[in-house]
Amino acid sequence: MAWFRKQRSSKRPVGDRELDTAGKWTKCNHCREIVYRTEILDNASVCPKCDYHFRISSLDRLTALCDDGEWTEFSSELGPVDSLQFRDQKRYTERIEQYQERTGMKDAVVCAEASLGAIPVVFAVMEYSFMGGSMGSVVGEKIALAAERAAATRRPLIVISCSGGARMQEGAQSLMQMAKISAALAKLREAGIPFISVLTDPTTGGVTASYAMLGDINLAEPGALIGFAGPRVIEQTIREKLPEGFQRSEFLLEHGMLDMVVPRTEMKPTLAKVLRHLTGATKSAPSDAVAAEQAIS
C-alpha cells in the first residue's frame, strides 16, 4: 500500500519523529520533557529521559554504523524519471525537484560499501525525508544493485528501511520493485550471503511486504511503526480503534515477526556480533561444501 507524507507544517504534533533543529532546548515529542538538544544528539537522537527514538537521516545512520564514520557510496548517479507524467495536485517532476533540493539526494536511498566492526558490508539506507522514503524505480534498482554487489563481493547486506511503501507517482512500476528486490535477495540467499534487515519508524506497505521482512535476521528500533496496511486503513476495515502499541516493534516481536528489538545506541555492537557469527559460518563450511559438490559433478 502506497503512502505519501504530508508536507511539514510548522506546528509539530506529538508522534512526529523529527527533532526540532532550532534552539538550544527542545521539548521531547514523546515525554514532553524539556531537554538539551545536544544531549539528545549525543545520545544517537534518542531522548535521554524516555528513550524515544527521533528520526535520523540516512547519513547520520551511516556515520553511526560505519567504522570510522567512513563509507564509499555507489550508484548515487541514479535518479527518478516521471515516466507516467504523473500529476495530482502537483506534478511529480515538481515534487522530485523539490525533494532533491531539500535533501541533496537524487532519490530515497543511499547505497554504500563500508566496514562494520571490521567486517566489510554493503549498506542500503533509506531516507525518509525524500518523499517519505517511498519506493519507486530508483529505490528498487539501487537495493537490487546492492544485493547483487553483496553477492558478487560476498559481503553481508544490511538494509535499513524507513518508508511509507511504494511510490504512487510511478504507478505499477513501483509495485514491481517489490518483486525485483525480492528476486535479488533470493539470489543472495542462494549464494549464502547474510542479509540483515533493520526496520525503523515507519516501515509500512510494499517495503514491509518485500525486502524489510526477508532478512536472515530482522531487527527493529524500539517503538517503530511496522506493518503492511496503515493503522487508519485497518481501523476503517474492522470499525474499531486499534489498541495502544499495535504494529509497533514490540508487538511484532511478540507476534514472531522480528528477531530482536534493538535500541539505536546498541545497534552497531549488535550488528557486529550478529555479522561475526554469520560470516564466520560462510567462510568455512558452505564454500567448501560447494567446492566439494562441484568436484563430484
Added chain:
Amino acid sequence: MYRKAEEFEKPLREIEEQIAELRRYPESMQRDVRLERLEKKLAETRDDIYGNLSRWQTTLVARHPRRPYTLDYVAQICTDFVELHGDRLYRDDPAIVSGIAEFAGRSVAVVGQQKGRNTKQKLHRNFGMPNPEGYRKAMRIMQMAERFGMPILTFIDTPGAYPGSGAEERGVAESIAVSLREMARFEVPIIATVIGEGGSGGALAIGVGNRVNMFQHAVYSVISPESCSSILWRDPDHAEEAADALRLTAPDLVDLGLVDEVVPEPPGGAHTDPLAAGLGLREVLERQLNELGQKSAADLVEDRYQKFRAMGTIAAG
C-alpha cells in the same frame, strides 16, 4: 463519477429488455425487422461504450459483479481439478483457491484469488482479500508443484490483501514477501494472469511469472484509484483522475513493459460472454506453456529474474 459498471451499461440493459420484450410477440416480418434493428443498435451501443472506456470505467468493469472469477475459468479450461486446502499452519483461506488440474494435456498447479458472487459467498471469500494463510497455502501448493515438475498458473483478482488486524498479527507482509522471493526461484514455468482486479502487493504476491498477462479490461495498480485520490487529493472523489494518473489498464502496463500480453475479451466485456473469454485465455496459456516448455529449468529461473530485474525507469547520471 460512475460508482458501478452497471451505471454506464444501463443503455445496453434497456435495449436488451426491449429485445426480450419484442421476442415475446409472435413472429412476423415487422417484428423481425425491428429485432434486427435493435440487435444492431445493441452492438453499436456496446462498441461505443466498451470501445471508449475511461481508465476509471475499466476499473469498474474489472470489478464487475458478473465478471468470471478464478474458479469459473478453472472449471472451463481445466479438467480433473482437485482443490487443495489449508496452509498447514493456521487455517484454510477461502479468498485464495489452489489445487492441481489438467490443462492442455498436462498436469499443472493452479492458484488464484477468489471472489464471491452473492452476499454469502462474498463474505465467505472475504471479497477476494486474502489473509496471510492464503498466501502460505499458495506457497505450499507452488512448492509442491515445483517438486513434481508441474507448471504453475496463477489468476489474479483481488482488491488487495486484507487490511485487518488479524492479518497484521499473523504477518501478512511476511507472507507476501516470502511469496515474491520464492516465486523468483521456482524451476518450473509460471504464468500469471490478471483476470480482474490486480490490487497492489496482495495481487503481485502470486504474480511473479515467466509470462504476465492481463485481460483486456483488467486493471493492475500499486494502489486503488480511490485510495490514491484520498491521499493525493485528500478526497476520494478524484478517483477518476487518479485512475488516469496511475495508468492501470492492460495497454498501459504493456506500454510500461510490465505485462507481456493482453487477453482479448468479447465485445461488452468478459461478463457478457464468459465462455468466449475463457477460450481466449486458454489459447494464450496453451501457447505460452508450449513456449516455456522448451526452456531448461535454469533458463526459466534466469529469464524470470531478468524480466523483473528490468522493470522500472531510471535516469543514469
